[in-house]
Amino acid sequence: MELSRRDFLKSSAAAAAFAAAGAAALSPLRPKDAAAAESGITWGKAPCRFCGTGCGVLVGVKNGRIVATKGDPQAPVNRGLNCIKGYFLSKVLYGTDRLTKPLIRKGDTMVEASWDEAMTLIASKFKEAIAKHGPDSVAMYGSGQWTVFEGYAASKLFKGGIGTNNIEPNARLCMASAVTGLMTTFASDEPMGCYDDLDLGDTYFLWGANMAECHPILFSRMIDNRLKNPKVRIIDFATRHTRTSQMADQYVRFAPQTDLALLNAIAHVIIRDKLYDEQFIKEHVVFKRGKENIGYGLEDNFKFADEPKLIGFDEYAAFLKPYTPEYVATISGVPATTIVELAHLYADKKRKVTSLWTMGFNQHTRGTWVNNLVYNVHLLTGKICKPGENPMSLTGQPSACGTTREVGTFTHRLPADMVVTNPEHREKTAKIWGVDPKKIPAKPTYNATEMFRALDRGDIKVVWVQVTNPFQSLPNLSRYRTGARKGDGRFVIVSDIYPTRSTELADVILPSASWVEKEGVFGNAERRTQQWFKLVDAPGEARSDLWQTMELARRLGHGNLFPYKQVEPEMWEEYRKFNEGQGKDLAPYATYATTRGLRWPVVNGKETLWRYAEGHDPYVKQGEGIKFYKNKPDHYKAVIWARPYEPAPEVPDRQYPFWLCTGRVLEHWHTGTMTGRVPELKRAYPAAVCEMHPDDAKLLGVQNLQNVKISSRRGSIVLPVELNGRSKAEKGNIFVAFFDEGKLINELCIDAYCPISGEPDFKKCAVKIEKA
Numbered sequence: 115m116e117l118s119r120r121d122f123l124k125s126s127a128a129a130a131a132f133a134a135a136g137a138a139a140l141s142p143l144r145p146k147d148a149a150a151a152e153s154g155i156t157w158g159k160a161p162c163r164f165c166g167t168g169c170g171v172l173v174g175v176k177n178g179r180i181v182a183t184k185g186d187p188q189a190p191v192n193r194g195l196n197c198i199k200g201y202f203l204s205k206v207l208y209g210t211d212r213l214t215k216p217l218i219r220k221g222d223t224m225v226e227a228s229w230d231e232a233m234t235l236i237a238s239k240f241k242e243a244i245a246k247h248g249p250d251s252v253a254m255y256g257s258g259q260w261t262v263f264e265g266y267a268a269s270k271l272f273k274g275g276i277g278t279n280n281i282e283p284n285a286r287l288c289m290a291s292a293v294t295g296l297m298t299t300f301a302s303d304e305p306m307g308c309y310d311d312l313d314l315g316d317t318y319f320l321w322g323a324n325m326a327e328c329h330p331i332l333f334s335r336m337i338d339n340r341l342k343n344p345k346v347r348i349i350d351f352a353t354r355h356t357r358t359s360q361m362a363d364q365y366v367r368f369a370p371q372t373d374l375a376l377l378n379a380i381a382h383v384i385i386r387d388k389l390y391d392e393q394f395i396k397e398h399v400v401f402k403r404g405k406e407n408i409g410y411g412l413e414d415n416f417k418f419a420d421e422p423k424l425i426g427f428d429e430y431a432a433f434l435k436p437y438t439p440e441y442v443a444t445i446s447g448v449p450a451t452t453i454v455e456l457a458h459l460y461a462d463k464k465r466k467v468t469s470l471w472t473m474g475f476n477q478h479t480r481g482t483w484v485n486n487l488v489y490n491v492h493l494l495t496g497k498i499c500k501p502g503e504n505p506m507s508l509t510g511q512p513s514a515c516g517t518t519r520e521v522g523t524f525t526h527r528l529p530a531d532m533v534v535t536n537p538e539h540r541e542k543t544a545k546i547w548g549v550d551p552k553k554i555p556a557k558p559t560y561n562a563t564e565m566f567r568a569l570d571r572g573d574i575k576v577v578w579v580q581v582t583n584p585f586q587s588l589p590n591l592s593r594y595r596t597g598a599r600k601g602d603g604r605f606v607i608v609s610d611i612y613p614t615r616s617t618e619l620a621d622v623i624l625p626s627a628s629w630v631e632k633e634g635v636f637g638n639a640e641r642r643t644q645q646w647f648k649l650v651d652a653p654g655e656a657r658s659d660l661w662q663t664m665e666l667a668r669r670l671g672h673g674n675l676f677p678y679k680q681v682e683p684e685m686w687e688e689y690r691k692f693n694e695g696q697g698k699d700l701a702p703y704a705t706y707a708t709t710r711g712l713r714w715p716v717v718n719g720k721e722t723l724w725r726y727a728e729g730h731d732p733y734v735k736q737g738e739g740i741k742f743y744k745n746k747p748d749h750y751k752a753v754i755w756a757r758p759y760e761p762a763p764e765v766p767d768r769q770y771p772f773w774l775c776t777g778r779v780l781e782h783w784h785t786g787t788m789t790g791r792v793p794e795l796k797r798a799y800p801a802a803v804c805e806m807h808p809d810d811a812k813l814l815g816v817q818n819l820q821n822v823k824i825s826s827r828r829g830s831i832v833l834p835v836e837l838n839g840r841s842k843a844e845k846g847n848i849f850v851a852f853f854d855e856g857k858l859i860n861e862l863c864i865d866a867y868c869p870i871s872g873e874p875d876f877k878k879c880a881v882k883i884e885k886a
């Protein structure tokens with residue numbers, strides 16, 4: 115398929131959105147008109163506000179207002195291009211209903227208040243709950259859209275000040291399985307590769323990733339590579355036919371959950387046909403097997419601890435024996451010949467293979483396992499830590515990596531991969547924070563789902579939500595929405611820039627500054643740290659989440675945690691101490707102000723493109739080749755895991771015969787609170803639809819755009835069916851996007867999660883469908 119990068123972006127749904135914007139908005143400006151139109155505009159740099167790709171944008175400001183944005187030609191990630199959301203960045207902050215004043219609930223109405231009144235009330239609720247019920251009765255639920263400073267301050271206040279591990283990010287819903295996959299295999303979070311692999315490889319396996327819509331700029335880099343190199347092949351493993359499948363060289367449809375079996379079958383063939391790299395395995399790999407039949411986290415306060423045991427190559431090969439291509443074909447629907455052919459493609463010594471995945475793997479009740487299994491294939495074949503040859507989980511949010519994973523804003527984590535359960539890690543953290551090590555509790559408390567279960571039960575009394583919208587995005591949503599308004603001392607604070615389905619349940623709403631209305635740092639999916647300065651004022655009385663957190667700290671008597679005169683630079687230098695010498699080194703703050711980001715570890719001013727590899731990673735000495743230097747307990751080797759196929763907790767049956775999968779579309783960001791306020795994006799994709807296979811529609815007696823009622827064991831929703839849209843559902847499967855705040859599809863989703871990562875599965879539950 116001969117499509118250039120720009121052609122791809124034009125031919126994607128961007129074209130539809132621009133069409134919706136109207137011809138006038140599209141009229142190309144002649145150069146002299148363009149120069150005139152730009153007069154008086156000053157330009158600043160920033161990473162895009164939306165996805166984890168981390169595109170660089172130039173932000174045009176005139177008279178204190180953002181008037182334009184454009185792709186930054188100097189940004190190595192996107193080289194001047196943006197996707198449709200990036201092109202409309204200038205409008206996301208200027209919806210007519212921006213929150214500009216704090217609001218306090220009085221009965222059924224929200225009443226304007228001063229910051230002092232709002233913060234006094236919030237502080238009193240925190241103090242009251244802590245005095246009556248202890249520090250674990252208060253909680254913070256944050257976000258992969260937090261800046262590094264906001265996440266760092268929240269973690270420091272809750273763990274080092276209040277003395278509770280009740281802090282979680284919404285990244286638990288999107289990236290947690292990638293974290294546990296990396297930690298269990300390499301003992302270090304974040305990928306070994308980088309986006310350059312998209313330019314340098316020749317064989318791309320996509321697993322559960324609709325990159326064309328959800329990571330369009332990265333997809334366009336791959337397409338560009340294929341245009342230049344006819345050898346490039348893109349194989350799309352998926353459960354529905356998407357824009358990505360259309361552009362791929364091969365679409366391999368598999369039955370939901372059977373990715374586990376397929377990856378084991380690929381490993382089976384690699385071993386059976388002796389395609390593995392014996393030397394690499396000998397030097398760099400150990401084998402382990404953990405617990406099996408590990409449950410699904412459906413019960414409140416579910417607990418799980420794995421018990422890994424070392425095994426040998428022969429035991430691993432014996433474990434794989436049942437995963438013959440013929441057997442796996444019967445459960446996955448992928449022909450045995452295709453499995454064999456693709457296993458050989460993975461192992462082909464003349465090919466540079468990169469695997470990419472997103473929520474299909476991570477939002478999975480066996481998310482950690484499926485991440486382990488894709489690493490297995492790369493470790494068996496030795497195709498790892500080399501230019502063009504790496505496995506990589508693509509991040510959803512702009513700083514899911516930089517803030518939630520690297521700063522460590524999960525209940526169990528501390529900065530730089532440290533954990534609260536380790537006394538040395540607590541000691542080091544306390545020293546940098548200047549607090550008593552006993553202040554940081556040794557036990558993690560709740561993952562995101564359990565946090566909202568605890569609110570529902572009343573074990574958590576006060577929860578503060580920042581930069582996210584849990585009462586639209588959690589699975590089994592009705593339980594958690596009801597729980598938030600049960601009263602009996604529960605108190606919900608939501609900081610946001612617009613009214614959302616979460617602010618409607620709040621007792622206090624705080625108006626936040628967003629993106630370039632404040633200074634910040636984001637870390638993207640390739641370990642790139644990007645900084646920006648404040649470029650415009652926030653509207654009305656809106657203030658940054660960082661200020662809000664530090665103000666609560668001051669009112670709770672923890673103001674000494676934030677003694678900075680110049681907050682961002684000083685906080686950065688403090689945070690950097692966690693990373694120094696840990697294989698995660700960051701540059702001084704000033705360096706980021708003048709670059710388009712750097713990929714850590716940054717040592718002597720030099721970034722690292724490929725980790726663990728001699729000649730690229732400063733932590734690997736001459737002559738060491740590849741060294742997984744973070745995994746000391748396993749003698750600096752990576753782990754190949756024997757992980758079985760286990761079915762999903764809920765599968766279609768006679769009563770609920772369809773699989774429901776939820777996800778994103780190109781035009782909208784997550785719950786649509788920002789993109790829904792950009793008229794062009796809203797017009798291009800106004801409301802959620804139910805993608806359905808035409809044969810299923812025929813059996814149900816419904817036609818395109820007729821309404822159906824979709825019901826799961828947890829809720830129902832009415833939506834129009836779409837039979838011939840941009841994506842095509844397979845028979846027995848439907849897909850619904852979750853951006854539409856008028857149609858809360860997540861009410862239907864099951865709140866089962868991976869017992870190791872705690873990440874829920876939004877991709878699989880059973881539903882029935884009736885004509886509405």
Ligand code: SF4
Pocket residue numbers: 162163164165166167168169192195196197198199200201329330331332
């Ligand atoms: S691909 Fe992601 S980061 Fe890049 S412009 Fe689009 S939304 Fe922004």
